Amino acid sequence: MAEKPKRLNLNQKYQLMTRGLDWETTYQSMDEVFPYDRYEGIKIKDWDKWQDPFRLTMDAYWKYQAEKERKLYAILDSVAQNNSQLNISDGRYMNAVKIWMQGVTPLEYAAFRGFAMLGRGFRGAGARVACQFQSIDEMRHYQTQVHAFSHYNKYFNGFNQYSRIRDRAWYLSIPKSYFEDAVSAGPFELITAISFSFEYVLTNLLFMPFVSGAAYNGDMATTTFGFSAQSDESRHMTLGLEIIKFMLEQHEDNLPIVQEWLDKWFWRGYRLLGLVGTMMDYMLPKKVMSWRQAWEIYWEDNGMALFNDLARYGLRPPKHHEAATKEKYRITHEFWSTIYQFSHATALYTWIPTTEELDWLSAEYGELFDTVYRPRYEYWQELHEKGERFFQKRLPVVCNVCQIPIFHTMPDDPLMNCCLVSEYKGTKHQMCSQGCLDIFNREPEKYCQAYIPPQQIYQGNCGGASLEDYRKWLHIKDEETGEYYGSEDHVMWEQWQAQAAKPTGVAPAS
Amino acid sequence: MAENVFIALQNNPDAQPIIEAIVDDNPGAVVNDSPGMVKIDCPKRLVIKRVTVEEKIGGEFNLQDIHLTLISLSGNIEEDDDEFVLHWNF
Amino acid sequence: MAVKFIGDSYDFPCANRQENYGGDMNIYIVWDHHLIYCAPNTYRLPPNMKFRDFLEQVFAPDYFQHPDVEKVDWEKGVWQMENQPWQPDFDKTFAENGIAHNSFIRVATPGLEGLHGVGN
Numbered sequence: 106m107a108e109k110p111k112r113l114n115l116n117q118k119y120q121l122m123t124r125g126l127d128w129e130t131t132y133q134s135m136d137e138v139f140p141y142d143r144y145e146g147i148k149i150k151d152w153d154k155w156q157d158p159f160r161l162t163m164d165a166y167w168k169y170q171a172e173k174e175r176k177l178y179a180i181l182d183s184v185a186q187n188n189s190q191l192n193i194s195d196g197r198y199m200n201a202v203k204i205w206m207q208g209v210t211p212l213e214y215a216a217f218r219g220f221a222m223l224g225r226g227f228r229g230a231g232a233r234v235a236c237q238f239q240s241i242d243e244m245r246h247y248q249t250q251v252h253a254f255s256h257y258n259k260y261f262n263g264f265n266q267y268s269r270i271r272d273r274a275w276y277l278s279i280p281k282s283y284f285e286d287a288v289s290a291g292p293f294e295l296i297t298a299i300s301f302s303f304e305y306v307l308t309n310l311l312f313m314p315f316v317s318g319a320a321y322n323g324d325m326a327t328t329t330f331g332f333s334a335q336s337d338e339s340r341h342m343t344l345g346l347e348i349i350k351f352m353l354e355q356h357e358d359n360l361p362i363v364q365e366w367l368d369k370w371f372w373r374g375y376r377l378l379g380l381v382g383t384m385m386d387y388m389l390p391k392k393v394m395s396w397r398q399a400w401e402i403y404w405e406d407n408g409m410a411l412f413n414d415l416a417r418y419g420l421r422p423p424k425h426h427e428a429a430t431k432e433k434y435r436i437t438h439e440f441w442s443t444i445y446q447f448s449h450a451t452a453l454y455t456w457i458p459t460t461e462e463l464d465w466l467s468a469e470y471g472e473l474f475d476t477v478y479r480p481r482y483e484y485w486q487e488l489h490e491k492g493e494r495f496f497q498k499r500l501p502v503v504c505n506v507c508q509i510p511i512f513h514t515m516p517d518d519p520l521m522n523c524c525l526v527s528e529y530k531g532t533k534h535q536m537c538s539q540g541c542l543d544i545f546n547r548e549p550e551k552y553c554q555a556y557i558p559p560q561q562i563y564q565g566n567c568g569g570a571s572l573e574d575y576r577k578w579l580h581i582k583d584e585e586t587g588e589y590y591g592s593e594d595h596v597m598w599e600q601w602q603a604q605a606a607k608p609t610g611v612a613p614a615s
Numbered sequence: 616m617a618e619n620v621f622i623a624l625q626n627n628p629d630a631q632p633i634i635e636a637i638v639d640d641n642p643g644a645v646v647n648d649s650p651g652m653v654k655i656d657c658p659k660r661l662v663i664k665r666v667t668v669e670e671k672i673g674g675e676f677n678l679q680d681i682h683l684t685l686i687s688l689s690g691n692i693e694e695d696d697d698e699f700v701l702h703w704n705f
Numbered sequence: 706m707a708v709k710f711i712g713d714s715y716d717f718p719c720a721n722r723q724e725n726y727g728g729d730m731n732i733y734i735v736w737d738h739h740l741i742y743c744a745p746n747t748y749r750l751p752p753n754m755k756f757r758d759f760l761e762q763v764f765a766p767d768y769f770q771h772p773d774v775e776k777v778d779w780e781k782g783v784w785q786m787e788n789q790p791w792q793p794d795f796d797k798t799f800a801e802n803g804i805a806h807n808s809f810i811r812v813a814t815p816g817l818e819g820l821h822g823v824g825n
Contacts, residue, residue: 115679115696145709158692159679169682176683291709309687313623313652320651328651332625335686343692350691393650407689409617414691414703443743481741481825488770499767501744502733502809512743520824522735524745524809526787532719533787533807535733548708553719560721563731563749570749 119160124153127230139228145291148356152229155351158343166238170245173333177249180329185256191605194322194390196261196598197589200453201315201388202254202327203263207452208280208380209311210250211271213334215284217243219295226292232351235344236296242337249333253326261594262585263452273567273579275503275558276444276451282508282555283377287370289551293352294366300345302370302423304338306411309403311381312338318389346411353418360419369547371423372540376507383440386466387458395469400433425540428516434470435519438478443512445485446497450572452581454589457486473519494588498572500559504537505552506544513537529553620661620690620701623654630684632671633663640664652686660702661690723806728752730806732799734764737813738824739771745809752800756793773817782812 113121130138142149183189193199220240227233258264271277287298316331352359382396394402404426412422441455448455458466463482467475485495501510502524515523516539525542527534529549536542545552561567568578576583584593622637624630630653637655638644644657655661668676678699690701708715723730730752735745746767750759760779768774784791787809793802804810819825 115694141711144711158694159682160694161679165679169679172683305689309689313654313687314649317649317651332651332686336682336684339685339688340682342687342689346691406617406619407621410619410703411689413617413705417704439743442740446741446743477740477823477825480821480823484741484820484825493770495741495770497742499746499748502735502747510744514740520738520740520819522737522740522745522811524733524735524788524811526809530719530722532722533805533809534719534721535807535809550708550715550717554717555720557721559747560731563747564721564725 115160118162119157122162122164123157123230123234135228139226141226142228142292145293146362147293147352147359149229149352150355152227152232154354155229155231155347157231157235158347159340161235161238161340163234170241173336174245174249177329177333178252181249181253181256181326184253184326184329189323189325190257190260191601192323192325196594197454197456198322198324198388198390199257199261199594200263200455200589201319201384202257202324203261203453204380204384204388205327206250206254206264207267207270207274208277210247210254210267211277212280212284213243213247213250215281215288216299217241217247219284219288219299222288223292223296232344232348235340239300239337239341239344242334242341246330246334246337249330253330256326260597262582262592263454263594266452266580270452270579270581274451274581276447278508278556278558279380280377283373286373286551293348293362296345296348297352297363297366298370298373300341301349302345302367303374305342305345306371306404306408307374307378308338308342309407310378310399313403314394314399315381315385315389318385318391318393321391321393322389349415349420350418353415353420364420365547367420368424369544372425372429372538372544373507375426375429376504376509376537376541379436379440379509382437383444386437386469387441387462390462392462392465395466396437397433397469400430405430424543425538428538428540431516432513434473435478435514438466438470438474439512439514442478442481443501443510446495447501447510449496449587450575452579452585454587454592454594456589457482457489477519489588489590496587500562502535503557503559504541505534505555505557506536506541508555508557509537511535511537618658618703618705619656620659620688620703621654621656622661622663622688622701623652623686624681625684625686626651626653627684632668632676633681633684635671636667637661637663640667654687657701660700662701663699665697721807726806730799732804732806732808732810734810734812736764736768737811738817738819739768739773740819741771741825742768745811750799752804753798755796755798756802756804757795759799760795771820773814773819777814777817779812779814782814785811 217240220236220243224233224237224240254264271281287295312331312335316328319327319331352363386396445455463479488495503510511522511524513523515521523538525536527542527545530553534545536545562570562575568574589595624633634653641657641661644655647654665676665678688701690703693700726749729749732748732750733745765774780795784793
């Protein structure tokens with residue numbers, strides 16, 4: 106056998122294609138070329154110490170991304186050609202996909218912008234290259250998701266106004282404000298927030314059990330882009346862990362700053378993921394895993410292993426993680442109760458779970474579920490059967506930090522709403538938890554500017570004070586909102602099922 | 616004490632030889648099947664060896680190709696041309 | 706710790722300051738242990754509204770799908786403002802009761818602990 110031609114090994118190639126292509130500027134000082142990577146107080150002595158453990162270089166990046174795209178689009182074409190919308194487990198499932206489209210997909214675009222800034226902002230070439238890859242990844246995720254969902258948009262309500270309602274709908278201010286909080290911070294806080302706290306510590310909870318759930322519920326499009334995106338996420342997570350270790354290794358003064366960011370962004374991310382947990386527990390007709398179980402695996406086991414490892418740098422687990430763990434038995438039920446009663450002001454449908462699904466929730470959540478939430482759902486079901494479907498007509502108090510309606514209850518009392526107050530510049534602000542209160546009090550100058558939907562509605566900035574005016578301003582039709590049973594989606598789904606059951610061989614109407 | 620590292624791969628034919636290689640080279644590995652994916656937990660350290668994957672597929676394998684089937688991971692990473700290692704240092 | 710910023714200053718008005726309400730104000734109130742209504746409610750109201758009028762004409766009707774609302778006697782409630790014990794005078798206005806813009810009020814009604822007595 107002929108000897109193989111000599112090739113650069115992985116590390117040599119990485120050094121040449123990152124550091125080897127970088128230079129110290131001389132016409133302008135490095136401080137003027139990279140003006141924003143010092144004002145947060147993070148001290149870096151030697152940027153060359155930052156290494157991408159994957160040693161990914163641009164040539165390999167293009168090769169792998171092209172391969173991933175080729176596989177992905179072949180499947181998306183097949184989804185469209187084969188009427189795969191008929192194969193999902195149930196019409197209700199599609200509402201989880203709507204939340205993804207409305208709430209998550211715009212975050213991919215926001216991440217593209219954020220990482221484009223980082224790819225320009227850091228003075229170290231290794232970090233800059235990794236952020237540039239990630240920026241392109243995020244744009245890819247945004248595009249593939251819009252492409253995948255465009256097929257469902259042909260049949261189901263709730264998809265067509267996603268970019269407008271991202272800026273207007275009260276429930277979408279939750280993810281939107283999360284990302285804008287991060288992008289309006291400095292570069293090191295942004296990368297800590299997104300790459301580490303969100304991607305490393307928390308997004309496994311989104312991409313793994315939920316996307317696996319999409320597979321189980323017959324949604325080939327979401328499964329495919331979800332896992333394709335997640336293969337990039339592994340790289341992003343790795344960037345997150347490396348940047349944390351890098352900051353902590355570079356200077357001891359960085360530790361308290363990094364710890365404060367972790368405390369803040371763990372809680373911000375946890376609050377946001379409550380919505381994902383709700384999708385898992387309530388919007389997947391076929392269940393893979395409950396939020397409680399996912400929290401135990403991905404936070405209590407995997408997350409704590411990570412913090413056991415980081416303890417050698419003096420880092421401790423984020424503040425209030427114990428409160429998050431206490432909430433694992435209730436957060437998704439409280440969230441579903443909230444979406445259920447406000448779904449007349451969303452581009453989503455909601456419903457009371459079936460008896461079988463309630464039994465599953467009872468088994469997963471035990472006594473608290475059986476005592477509190479199950480009777481609540483049964484009461485709402487009774488009202489619905491009497492023709493009095495339960496909707497809350499009054500606007501809720503919304504947390505000034507996480508922007509979620511204050512449905513959250515006290516850590517040690519799941520029957521009492523938790524609403525904490527902080528006064529700044531003579532104006533009182535309400536928060537849902539000690540975690541959000543701490544975040545507000547640390548930077549009140551920032552959060553006092555928050556655009557809180559109910560406040561803006563009452564100030565007259567959202568098309569009017571009535572629900573009808575508000576929906577009109579959102580460009581959401583009445584038929585796209587509220588109760589699932591009897592909705593346009595439900596009627597269509599039932600027709601498809603009836604046609605599929607007929608032995609006539611007639612193709613389902615579309 | 617929580618001490619597992621993990622790797623999650625898509626449950627498809629490309630990933631199968633990698634999964635088999637992991638099971639062979641890591642006696643503590645626990646394979647968890649879930650729709651569409653496989654999550655492998657292992658206490659403290661998990662290694663993927665290029666030669667083992669190559670034995671499984673009967674041909675050459677570039678370790679960077681795991682990017683095509685990788686879903687997620689947890690642990691510090693060390694990668695060179697021969698091994699991909701996930702580990703905790705405590 | 707204060708916010709870190711680029712430039713000379715970082716100073717913005719509160720988005721929810723009272724002057725944005727044209728003479729009205731926001732008030733926040735929750736009836737504890739009635740969690741089928743998931744969160745405290747928000748109202749835009751004039752400061753000279755009588756507290757009793759608010760409770761009877763605005764607040765109670767919002768709980769119309771809760772069976773407890775027919776039995777409630779607000780005067781027997783246990784009241785808090787900003788999570789501190791507080792006693793309103795029902796025949797005085799918001800302003801006279803010291804209820805200011807963005808005040809958070811909670812009321813518990815012993816004996817009426819929601820559906821099934823479990824806070825729903």
